Amino acid sequence: xxxxxxxxxxxxxxxxxxxxxxxxxxxxxxxxxxxxxxxxxxxxxxxxxxxxxxxxxxxxxxxxxxxxxxxxxxxxxxxxxxxxxxxxxxxxxxxxxxxxxxxxxxxxxxxxxxxxxxxxxxxxxxxxxxxxxxxxxxxxxxxxxxxxxxxxxxxxxxxxxxxxxxxxxxxxxxxxxxxxxxxxxxxxxxxxxxxxxxxxxxxxxxxxxxxxxxxxxxxxxxxxxxxxxxxxxxxxxxxxxxxxxxxxxxxxxxxxxxxxxxxxxxxxxxxxxxxxxxxxxxxxxxxxxxxxxxxxxxxxxxxxxxxxxxxxxxxxxxxxxxxxxxxxxxxxxxxxxxxxxxxxxxxxxxxxxxxxxxxxxxxxxxxxxxxxxxxxxxxxxxxxxxxxxxxxxxxxxxxxxxxxxxxxxxxxxxxxxxxxxxxxxxxxxxxxxxxxxxxxxxxxxxxxxxxxxxxxxxxxxxxxxxxxxxxxxxxxxxxxxxxxxxxxxxxxxxxxxx
Numbered sequence: 502x503x504x505x506x507x508x509x510x511x512x513x514x515x516x517x518x519x520x521x522x523x524x525x526x527x528x529x530x531x532x533x534x535x536x537x538x539x540x541x542x543x544x545x546x547x548x549x550x551x552x553x554x555x556x557x558x559x560x561x562x563x564x565x566x567x568x569x570x571x572x573x574x575x576x577x578x579x580x581x582x583x584x585x586x587x588x589x590x591x592x593x594x595x596x597x598x599x600x601x602x603x604x605x606x607x608x609x610x611x612x613x614x615x616x617x618x619x620x621x622x623x624x625x626x627x628x629x630x631x632x633x634x635x636x637x638x639x640x641x642x643x644x645x646x647x648x649x650x651x652x653x654x655x656x657x658x659x660x661x662x663x664x665x666x667x668x669x670x671x672x673x674x675x676x677x678x679x680x681x682x683x684x685x686x687x688x689x690x691x692x693x694x695x696x697x698x699x700x701x702x703x704x705x706x707x708x709x710x711x712x713x714x715x716x717x718x719x720x721x722x723x724x725x726x727x728x729x730x731x732x733x734x735x736x737x738x739x740x741x742x743x744x745x746x747x748x749x750x751x752x753x754x755x756x757x758x759x760x761x762x763x764x765x766x767x768x769x770x771x772x773x774x775x776x777x778x779x780x781x782x783x784x785x786x787x788x789x790x791x792x793x794x795x796x797x798x799x800x801x802x803x804x805x806x807x808x809x810x811x812x813x814x815x816x817x818x819x820x821x822x823x824x825x826x827x828x829x830x831x832x833x834x835x836x837x838x839x840x841x842x843x844x845x846x847x848x849x850x851x852x853x854x855x856x857x858x859x860x861x862x863x864x865x866x867x868x869x870x871x872x873x874x875x876x877x878x879x880x881x882x883x884x885x886x887x888x889x890x891x892x893x894x895x896x897x898x899x900x901x902x903x904x905x906x907x908x909x910x911x912x913x914x915x916x917x918x919x920x921x922x923x924x925x926x927x928x929x930x931x932x933x934x935x936x937x938x939x940x941x942x943x944x945x946x947x948x949x950x951x952x953x954x955x956x957x958x959x960x961x962x963x964x965x966x967x968x969x970x971x972x973x974x975x976x977x978x979x980x981x982x983x984x985x986x987x988x989x990x991x992x993x994x995x996x997x998x999x
Contacts (some may be wrong), residue, residue: 509640509844510596512601512636512639512640513599513601513602513605513636513640514599514601515599515600515601518595518596518598518599520544520546520550520554521554521557521595522592522595522596523544523546524540524544524546524551524554524555524558525554525558525580525592527540527543527544528540528578528579528580529580529582533579534573534576534577534578534579535577535578535579536576536577536578537551537552537577539577540577540578555572555578558570558580559572561591565587565588565591566583566584566587567582567583567584567585567586567587567588567589567590567591568580568581568582568583568584568587568588568591569581569583586677586679589677590676590677590679590680593674593675593676593677594675596675597675597676597682600623600625601633601636601637602675603623604619604630604633604637605637605640605671606671606672606682607619608648608655608656608657609657609664609668609671609672609720609723609724610683610684610685610723610727611727612656612657612724612727612728612729613654613655613656613727614654614655614656615653615654615655616630616650616653616654616655617653634648634655641657641659643842644659644663644667644840644842645659645660645663645839645840646658646659646660646663646664646667647659660838660839660840661724661729661730661731661732662731662766662769662770662837662838663837663838663839663840664724664729665717665720665721665724665731665770666770666838666840667843667844668720668724669713669716669717669720670843670844670845671844672716672720673713673716674844674845678709678712678713678715678716681719683716683719683720683723685722685723685726686719686722686723686726688715691715691718691719691722692715694718694757695711695714695715695718697753697754697757698714698718698754698757698767699711699714699780701781702780702781703780703781703782704779704780706780710776710777710780717767717770718767721763721766721767725759725763730759730760730762730763731762731763731766732762733762733765736836737765737769737836737837740769740772740833740836741765743772744765744768744769744772746781746782746783747768747771747772747777747781747783748768769833769837770837772829772830772833773830773833773834773837773838774830774834775823775826775827775830778826778830783826800871801828801832801867801868801871801872802825802828802829802832804867805828805864805867805868806821806824806825806828808863808864808867809824809860809864809890812860812863813860813890813894813898814894814898816893816894820893820894823889823892823893824889824893827885827888827889827892828889831882831885835878835881840877841877841878841880841881842877850992852896852900852930852931852991852992853891853896853899853900853931853932854887856899856900857887857890857891857899860890861883861886861887861890864882864886865879865882865883868882895929895932896928896929896930896931896932896933897932899932900931900932901932902932902933902934902944903931903932903933903934903947903948903991904933904934904936904942904944904945904946904947904948905933905934905935905936905946905947905948905949905950905987906935906936906937906938906939906942906946906948906949906950906964907919907920907935907936907937907938907949907950907951908937908938908939908949908950908951908952908953908954908959909950909951909952909953909972909975910952910953910972911952911972911975913937915975915976916937916975917937918977919975919977919980920935920936920937922977922980923935923983923984923987926984927987927991931991933991939959939962939964945963945964945965946962946963946964946965947965947966947990948964948965948966948967948968948987948990949962949964949966949967949968950967950968950969950970950983950986950987951967951968951969951970952969952970952971952972952975956969966990968986968990970982970983970986
């Protein structure tokens, strides 16, 4: 099952494309000259194979501003990255052109792929396509989407909202908004539509969120055009009144969509992501709480908030607003999509996981009494609740204070600045305090970081652990090794509530 964009690609790679990209990566990582022998020893490819792709790089770099490719008879080959984003897009374009990726793209854009014609278009054998179908199904099943075939035509079947969500993510991962991969819809038309839909937002959308909106609207139009409309059900319809905070001018904006269901789908899609709430000063819970008929999720939101504030402590009005909105968008996500997986499943780690976990487990138990949860949804909720609790409460709510002291031979004013930098970096992640020296500290020291002297000299002090650091890693232009040392210590440390 895909856990990240890279693992998904591993199921889609063409052997020849993988060779080409491996050579490119070898040159990129070396960041210096490499001759054919070194490339052969590093990758195991024949001289003929290496020359084939190196010649391609030489030709392609003339049309690409992202990198320069050089050849020298004595030194070999050199790849210099001049624009990281453009080079990355060149890399992603190569991936997107692979026939397995094109197969998935056609399923999204047309909802059909002809079993007989596709191999001819991409110069592959029918057996190559047949052998890859298993991987396609493995990928799609992960997202609760089924690959079907009828009368020689492959097509997608599943929750339409979820297919659209995964489709948006699919194109975003490959193009990052830098180009327009949707030939079936005009880019300017989509931009104009987005402008009308967002005209009454209370603050301007970020450029990235605008572009993601363009992709979402394009996918929506394309899916409708290929005969895959959004279909409502009683649960979905019951939430339509709650979407009014996002709807700038209902009568006018309804004309921008082919059906009322598609109109509401767009705003429902917005409601599944809390980042859009601030653009409209949206408080869904104010509307929800004024309703005479609260659904199961709405009641749960209130019960979860009550449990959390009684267990951990009261919240400010702003954080109460943030938490309720985050709970609301989380549950809207589950209602609309029925699947929680994304293509690039990168997750942040939580230092206070061990102490937050019992609280979240009680929340999950509370939910299970009202709504059945499978393992996928349970894990999705656990992660989301970790995020919101870590956001609305300070680290001190979940862990004891960690004391780290510095004994260094650098200038005191520089050390003082260093401690301020570290405090700013770590204070919102973990309950931590940084001190200078050991003599005036009245509490036990968890970690002593020193640049001189044998650590045994501090054996009479209440110090749990010591780490030696070279002085050159204490200056703000070279802090990564120091931050890594502290991070590893915190990761290994067992946090207990006081």
